[in-house]
Amino acid sequence: MQLTGARNGRSKTRPEGLAERIYLQLKDDIFCFRLLPGDRFSENEVAERMAVSRTPVRQALFWLEREGYVEVFFRSGWQVRPFDFEYFEQLYDLRIVLELEAVKRLCAVAETPDALWVLKQFWIDEPRLEDGQTVSRFDEEFHMTLVAAAGNAEMAKIHRDLTEKIRIIRRLDFTKDARVNATYNEHASILLAITQRQTQEAQRQLQDHIAVSKAEVRKITLHMLHQARPENEADSPSF
Incomplete structure (x- = not known):
């Protein structure tokens, strides 16, 4: 599945706002089944796609993890939580x-x-x-x-x-x-x-x-x- 990414180079948005934008985009991708239950991905993949650094990506993913939408695996990246x-x-x-x-x-x-x-x-x-x-x-x-x-x-x-x-x-x-x-x-x-x-x-x-x-x-x-x-x-x- 594919995320919608930034088109004009690396964003210069302030870090907090950038993390929120990534958070909202990932959440929308999950809600609209562009990211499916069980899909695995890395922080680097998201950062590259959205033309940002890993720091705001990690923050956004931790927010999603806290809400129960994704889970992290030691040494193997992130996963959209399987549908239960x-x-x-x-x-x-x-x-x-x-x-x-x-x-x-x-x-x-x-x-x-x-x-x-x-x-x-x-x-x-x-x-x-x-x-x-x-x-x-x-x-x-x-x-x-x-x-x-x-x-x-x-x-x-x-x-x-x-x-x-x-x-x-x-x-x-x-x-x-x-x-x-x-x-x-x-x-x-x-x-x-x-x-x-x-x-x-x-x-x-x-x-x-x-x-x-x-x-x-x-x-x-x-x-x-x-x-x-x-x-x-x-x-x-x-x-």
Whole structure:
């Protein structure tokens, strides 16, 4: 797989900004399956491709390692972490626990938080957006807002971290128009159930919503991995 590189010689960007640019590029390559799970590469290969020194490359890779996207092997370079569906299943299970508890708390308050009326304006009142990747960002915001509005800052922090970890596959749920429309319909229904204090119904709808999304992204991920790496393709990315 190939990274997008710099075209005009070595960059003179300040080191911190340069490392961030490399970090964002590598992350995008992973998200878009230009770098595939299991691909191995060296710091020198990335540095040469992006026309930079190894120092900002190493910093960017350490950031990605901390977030769980790559791993380093002594004397043998770096690797995009192999895809572990069991790991993502566990993350989705934790997400469901947090969001169901948030819904329970939101249904129990005397007055609906203002944040939920803002969500209602976007998901119900305003015209629907059609671009899937834009909707995916608003989808993340919808679920994070539900948890944050419940009033537990630590719970919201854990949920934000969790959202970041599953983004690599969750965003694939918005590559089909039918799923975009379904997200609008399901979010609207969940919001109405919460504002009407229908705790069990809101929790049921939310759990179904997440379960369908989880199943869909698993199917799409497997399909995209199959398309991205033909059976006869070598294991290493072509920088």
